Amino acid sequence: MLKVTDLKVNYGGIEAVKGISFEVPEKSIVTLIGANGAGKSTTLRSIVSLEKPASGKIEFLGQDITGKDTDYIVSQGITLVPEGRKIFPDLTVLENLKIGAYMRKDNLTDDLNWVYDLFPRLKERHWQPGGTLSGGEQQMLAVARALMSRPKLIMMDEPSLGLAPLIVKGIFEIIREINRQGVTILLIEQNANMALRTADIGYVIETGRITMTGTGQELLVNERVRQAYLGK
Amino acid sequence: MSKKTNMIISALLLLALFGAVLGLEQMLPPTHIALTVLKKGCIYALVAVSMNLLNGFTGLFSLGQAGFMLIGAYTYGILTIPVADRASVYQYFDGGIVQFSVPVIVGLIAAGAAAAVFAWLIGLPVLRLKSDYLAIATLGFAEIIRAFFQWDKLGRLTNGSNLLRKFPTFNSIAFPFIVTVICIGIMVLIINSSYGRAFRAIRDDEIAAEAMGINLAKHKRMAFCISSFFAGVGGGLLAMYQTSIQAATFRSSMTYEILLIVVIGGIGSVTGSCIAAFLFIASSEWWLRFLDTEMYIGSFKVPLLRTGFRKVVFSIIVMAVVLFARRGIMGNREFSVSGIYDFFKKKFGRKEAAK
Ligand SMILES: Nc1ncnc2c1ncn2[C@@H]1O[C@H](COP(=O)(O)OP(=O)(O)OP(=O)(O)O)[C@@H](O)[C@H]1O
Ligand SMILES: [Mg+2]
Numbered sequence: 001m002l003k004v005t006d007l008k009v010n011y012g013g014i015e016a017v018k019g020i021s022f023e024v025p026e027k028s029i030v031t032l033i034g035a036n037g038a039g040k041s042t043t044l045r046s047i048v049s050l051e052k053p054a055s056g057k058i059e060f061l062g063q064d065i066t067g068k069d070t071d072y073i074v075s076q077g078i079t080l081v082p083e084g085r086k087i088f089p090d091l092t093v094l095e096n097l098k099i100g101a102y103m104r105k106d107n108l109t110d111d112l113n114w115v116y117d118l119f120p121r122l123k124e125r126h127w128q129p130g131g132t133l134s135g136g137e138q139q140m141l142a143v144a145r146a147l148m149s150r151p152k153l154i155m156m157d158e159p160s161l162g163l164a165p166l167i168v169k170g171i172f173e174i175i176r177e178i179n180r181q182g183v184t185i186l187l188i189e190q191n192a193n194m195a196l197r198t199a200d201i202g203y204v205i206e207t208g209r210i211t212m213t214g215t216g217q218e219l220l221v222n223e224r225v226r227q228a229y230l231g232k
Numbered sequence: 233m234s235k236k237t238n239m240i241i242s243a244l245l246l247l248a249l250f251g252a253v254l255g256l257e258q259m260l261p262p263t264h265i266a267l268t269v270l271k272k273g274c275i276y277a278l279v280a281v282s283m284n285l286l287n288g289f290t291g292l293f294s295l296g297q298a299g300f301m302l303i304g305a306y307t308y309g310i311l312t313i314p315v316a317d318r319a320s321v322y323q324y325f326d327g328g329i330v331q332f333s334v335p336v337i338v339g340l341i342a343a344g345a346a347a348a349v350f351a352w353l354i355g356l357p358v359l360r361l362k363s364d365y366l367a368i369a370t371l372g373f374a375e376i377i378r379a380f381f382q383w384d385k386l387g388r389l390t391n392g393s394n395l396l397r398k399f400p401t402f403n404s405i406a407f408p409f410i411v412t413v414i415c416i417g418i419m420v421l422i423i424n425s426s427y428g429r430a431f432r433a434i435r436d437d438e439i440a441a442e443a444m445g446i447n448l449a450k451h452k453r454m455a456f457c458i459s460s461f462f463a464g465v466g467g468g469l470l471a472m473y474q475t476s477i478q479a480a481t482f483r484s485s486m487t488y489e490i491l492l493i494v495v496i497g498g499i500g501s502v503t504g505s506c507i508a509a510f511l512f513i514a515s516s517e518w519w520l521r522f523l524d525t526e527m528y529i530g531s532f533k534v535p536l537l538r539t540g541f542r543k544v545v546f547s548i549i550v551m552a553v554v555l556f557a558r559r560g561i562m563g564n565r566e567f568s569v570s571g572i573y574d575f576f577k578k579k580f581g582r583k584e585a586a587k
Contacts, residue, residue, distance in 0.1 A: 069447070086437050
């Protein structure tokens, strides 16, 4: 579904992503794991053109989307749940959700019901300004907002960041549930353990390069991965 | 309270206000200061809301309001001076080059459109800048445009540094009131539309807004043009109110006055801007006037009261408001019928519970 080939991204001359290639098959959950500063967020941001790639190719459903405008890419069915949630603090929960569906002009009732089913908490609090939600609720809102665009592929940048273990578990359950409903998922995580358990395929990124790949299970038992990312 | 009843009651209140203002106009002598305040207040309310749309709702800090008002005022004047009067108005420039005139409403719409076109052109390079640079660039633009319109070479269009006069004006307060209500109504509709939501999303978090597929450049330009359009209409109204136009009067201090109104009323509150506009104009033009005249109690001369003291007191009041009510009168809330209803319901409900 998504195919990234030899992607390079620079920040003012410094190479943050040094030629990585990976694939996300339709209806799968793929995870990128790696240390801080490895270039994971940069990769996701460049897929939706929030950073312009220096070279390389990004294909989505067979179409070359490298360097296309972000609004076009979103309209083609990719959304990003940005790192650090980034919900709109002064907009109500409902308005946040409506912004998520900004690229669509059709009726939103079904979609609102869909995300309210996934996150009943948001329905209770639909009138509340986003900034007054708790951290966990904000993360739910960030995911729900992304779902409102009816994406084919949803990319999540560290959805479990700063959340209590129980909430993290809940978030991962939701991720699996969304995937069961047919949405493809590309996931970045610090929490490698949870991510690899959930994912079909995992890639390990180190300083801008992919150094290992395998199924989630394979990487979970891999000696190097266990030492570097699972702390064992 | 349902949205519909809310709307109906608000509309009725507005109508009642309109009736009261017209009644007042009948009762007071035509030169009474209260009428001046109401007329000027309407115009400032319109321009303040237009500035709030940009600064408060979209988060783009622009200081070009006086410049866009100037463009609006000139466009209105140039297009509406009756053909017969052009020879005398443009006496130093062979009667000017424009030799037709349009109806008042067309003139006002053209005033807005001209300001919007300028905004679009300036927006192309300037909206890419970070917010503080935008403020500097728009302020510079307003200064340049003021000099530009007084330029002799443009005299056949702008009458150079001479006054533009003899264009249609208004006598009754009804005209600025209605125009302002319509314009603010349109802006409120925009703010509550999906575009308005996108503007507020940009204000809250540009990167997240972009990630949602909101085209930043396009939406910023749109907000800038809409805001400038209504500033231009406000400029046209101001010209009608002043009955003559001179570029030199559209100084940056005018922009600061409007900015003050926006801040005092509450950044992100339309009703706040309206209320603050009337309070601002009333206190600067009317309520504090007595401070400027010397006063004797018996043979005792009250100290400090002399010409100019009003401005000192006024500045102190403004500073106090900004210091102690940092979010302005309304914060980012709105004054609404349903809001008052809820407020009293809560109060009343609490009393009931206490019993
Ligand atoms: N806007 C930027 N300007 C300059 N350098 C940047 C910018 N954004 C990221 N970088 C650099 O690029 C490298 C990769 O950053 P990136 O955010 O992609 O890392 P990451 O893998 O997501 O890390 P983390 O797990 O800590 O979020 C880092 O060295 C970072 O300092
Ligand atoms: Mg990151």
